[in-house]
Amino acid sequence: MSRVALVTGGSRGIGAAISTALKDSGYTVAATYAGNDDAAAQFTENTGIKTYKWNVADYEASKSGIEKVEAELGPIDVVVANAGITRDAPFHKMTPDQWNEVIGTNLTGVFNTIHPIWPGMRERKFGRIVVISSINGQKGQFAQVNYAATKAGDLGIVKSLAQEGARSNITANAICPGYIATDMVMAVPEKVRESIISQIPTGRLGEPEEIARAVVFLVNDEAGFINGSTITANGAQHLV
Ligand code: CAA
Numbered sequence: 001m002s003r004v005a006l007v008t009g010g011s012r013g014i015g016a017a018i019s020t021a022l023k024d025s026g027y028t029v030a031a032t033y034a035g036n037d038d039a040a041a042q043f044t045e046n047t048g049i050k051t052y053k054w055n056v057a058d059y060e061a062s063k064s065g066i067e068k069v070e071a072e073l074g075p076i077d078v079v080v081a082n083a084g085i086t087r088d089a090p091f092h093k094m095t096p097d098q099w100n101e102v103i104g105t106n107l108t109g110v111f112n113t114i115h116p117i118w119p120g121m122r123e124r125k126f127g128r129i130v131v132i133s134s135i136n137g138q139k140g141q142f143a144q145v146n147y148a149a150t151k152a153g154d155l156g157i158v159k160s161l162a163q164e165g166a167r168s169n170i171t172a173n174a175i176c177p178g179y180i181a182t183d184m185v186m187a188v189p190e191k192v193r194e195s196i197i198s199q200i201p202t203g204r205l206g207e208p209e210e211i212a213r214a215v216v217f218l219v220n221d222e223a224g225f226i227n228g229s230t231i232t233a234n235g236a237q238h239l240v
Helices: 013-024 037-047 059-073 096-114 118-124 135-139 145-168 190-197 208-219
Strands: 004-007 028-033 050-053 076-081 127-132 170-177 230-233
Touching: 004 013, 004 059, 013 028, 013 037, 013 076, 013 127, 013 208, 028 037, 028 059, 037 050, 050 059, 059 076, 059 096, 076 096, 076 118, 076 208, 096 145, 118 127, 118 145, 118 170, 127 145, 127 208, 135 145, 135 170, 135 230, 145 170, 170 208, 208 230
Parallel strands: 004 028, 004 076, 028 050, 076 127, 127 170, 170 230
Antiparallel strands: none
């Protein structure tokens, strides 16, 4: 029986590449999405990967969605907390709504995704958790006080979970992508994007598949000693 993997925000962008790479590596994948029904339907048609709709910011919706996935596909052994949004604004213009939306999806959403799955992982004595953080959680970013706070928070989550899960053969690791060619980065004004690319020694944006490759590595059954780590994948833009 292949292991079941849940990828939040798994039908678009980096998440879609992760879902596809996991499927290609033999996992049974459930990809969640929040709102874009057409993109999700298209994704399922193209890949055969099942999609499930819920808002990761809502604990009860996450819990019942996860129960549905487990009833249909089996216990979830691999979680990739990838769903994320931006509401960029310089701090003096940032509204409480912009703050709360990003905290709800990017940070509380990670708790809501992992928490209902955690007891089963502990019982089965196996789990692989990957949280998709960001270069901007490591270095901060103009106009991203909200987003950078959540992505730095991700690193605290995985370092703590790594210690709690270790004795149950559960690992938790973070990946910090740099600027990747997705809708999120394409939404940045072109001039700003060009200036960002000029700061990337590799000389280009990353590809979603280059992040998916790191996920497949971390969730492998044989990766049990890689726990609490942060993998940076940013074309050498920011080295920590
Ligand atoms: N550093 C320093 N100053 C900057 C700056 C930067 N990176 N970006 C903008 N500024 C300056 C502007 O030049 C402007 O200066 P002046 O007032 O002297 O002209 C000032 O800050 C404020 O500009 P605006 O009033 O025009 O700002 P705005 O309210 O229109 O907001 C913005 C514009 C939201 C900041 C827009 O420039 C933007 O989206 N910037 C990109 C932010 C960014 O990099 N986000 C990352 C998204 S990708 C992602 O998040 C994925 C990931 O994990 C990597």
